[in-house]
Amino acid sequence: MRVKIENLTKRFGDFTAVDHFNMTFEDGQLVALLGPSGCGKSTMLNMLSGILPVTEGKIYFDEDDVTNMPPQDRGVGLVFQNYALYPHMSVLENIAFPLEIQKVPKAERKKRAMEMAALVHVEQLVDRKPSALSGGQQQRVAIARALIKSPRLLLLDEPLSNLDARLRLEMREEIRRIQVKTGVTTIFVTHDQEEAMSICDRIVLMKDGVLQQQDGPQELYDSPANLFVANFLGNPPINNLHGFIKDGAFVTRDGAVTIRYRNFPKELPEGRRVILGIRAEAAIISNNDTHDFTSVIKTRYTMGKEELAFLNLGDQEMRVYLSNEHESAPGSEASFHLRSKGVFLFDEETGARL
Ligand SMILES: Nc1ncnc2c1ncn2[C@@H]1O[C@H](COP(=O)(O)OP(=O)(O)O)[C@@H](O)[C@H]1O
Numbered sequence: 400m401r402v403k404i405e406n407l408t409k410r411f412g413d414f415t416a417v418d419h420f421n422m423t424f425e426d427g428q429l430v431a432l433l434g435p436s437g438c439g440k441s442t443m444l445n446m447l448s449g450i451l452p453v454t455e456g457k458i459y460f461d462e463d464d465v466t467n468m469p470p471q472d473r474g475v476g477l478v479f480q481n482y483a484l485y486p487h488m489s490v491l492e493n494i495a496f497p498l499e500i501q502k503v504p505k506a507e508r509k510k511r512a513m514e515m516a517a518l519v520h521v522e523q524l525v526d527r528k529p530s531a532l533s534g535g536q537q538q539r540v541a542i543a544r545a546l547i548k549s550p551r552l553l554l555l556d557e558p559l560s561n562l563d564a565r566l567r568l569e570m571r572e573e574i575r576r577i578q579v580k581t582g583v584t585t586i587f588v589t590h591d592q593e594e595a596m597s598i599c600d601r602i603v604l605m606k607d608g609v610l611q612q613q614d615g616p617q618e619l620y621d622s623p624a625n626l627f628v629a630n631f632l633g634n635p636p637i638n639n640l641h642g643f644i645k646d647g648a649f650v651t652r653d654g655a656v657t658i659r660y661r662n663f664p665k666e667l668p669e670g671r672r673v674i675l676g677i678r679a680e681a682a683i684i685s686n687n688d689t690h691d692f693t694s695v696i697k698t699r700y701t702m703g704k705e706e707l708a709f710l711n712l713g714d715q716e717m718r719v720y721l722s723n724e725h726e727s728a729p730g731s732e733a734s735f736h737l738r739s740k741g742v743f744l745f746d747e748e749t750g751a752r753l
């Protein structure tokens with residue numbers, strides 16, 4: 400099912416939690432609603448599910464206006480961070496519970512609950528109580544319970560936040576597998592950019608209730624609309640160098656280093672104070688006479704298969720990857736090329752991309 404929202408807005412008193420959102424979630428996609436804590440993700444999800452009335456705007460499920468439709472009529476499945484399973488019921492009873500409410504006959508309930516248990520890989524555990532399950536298993540049960548009514552839309556609100564790091568990795572792959580298998584349109588709320596980047600078809604990135612950018616994960620990474628988007632995505636975080644424009648080049652704020660780059664926009668505003676964003680993988684050591692800038696290697700350290708270095712650029716520093724064969728000792732000067740991707744200029748005042 401396709402979900403379309405128009406001017407969707409939620410205010411609590413004079414505080415605007417979600418501010419005039421317009422977008423379409425395409426049928427069958429897994430979309431991440433991404434942003435820092437408090438930016439309005441849950442508020443958005445709760446308006447889609449109908450738990451929270453909207454202040455302004457419209458929600459359409461395919462062609463139907465569901466803006467004022469009660470939650471139970473919307474055909475939405477919900478999964479929260481705290482699995483909210485019924486402790487006195489078995490796994491199977493938990494999964495089957497939504498069908499019990501719908502008065503589906505017992506044999507049918509059991510059959511469908513077993514199918515769902517198999518889909519989320521808990522078929523060996525159906526007789527246990529939730530307290531005898533790990534966090535990851537409990538979340539599988541919660542997902543099965545949300546899917547048993549064949550919802551038109553699946554909403555997941557930070558479903559992995561209570562799990563430890565290893566289990567989070569495993570469960571995010573599981574969510575992707577289950578979503579692809581069922582084909583259900585899914586909105587996945589997270590504050591974790593890596594989670595969103597790794598499993599989602601699209602990312603909707605928001606800040607303070609305002610949409611910043613929506614696109615495929617790679618497009619967002621390669622072409623951020625503004626400084627916030629560039630800084631939110633990527634690990635290690637993108638370098639932010641403060642400086643100004645001089646003769647079409649970037650000069651660090653203390654005048655120490657000039658960076659020329661073939662892909663800078665033409666006609667840059669002379670003297671404008673800017674932030675140059677350079678991803679750590681976008682600067683590589685030059686092995687020939689040409690280069691985009693030179694700098695001093697301050698420290699270098701190995702991180703598993705890669706080696707990271709901090710460079711001094713006047714009073715600022717930046718992080719880059721070095722190849723393991725490269726031998727420059729800390730304190731030595733090196734020349735760098737900038738790749739065609741991963742280098743952006745932003746207006747220092749507004750954060751807008753130049
Ligand atoms: N019922 C409410 N009354 C007043 N303010 C609220 C209410 N619910 C959420 N907010 C505020 O709206 C903002 C967005 O909240 P929320 O959607 O929960 O953020 P997120 O899920 O992105 O962490 C927060 O500043 C929060 O304090």
Ligand SMILES: [Mg+2]
Binds near residue numbers: 440441442556
């Ligand atoms: Mg939330």
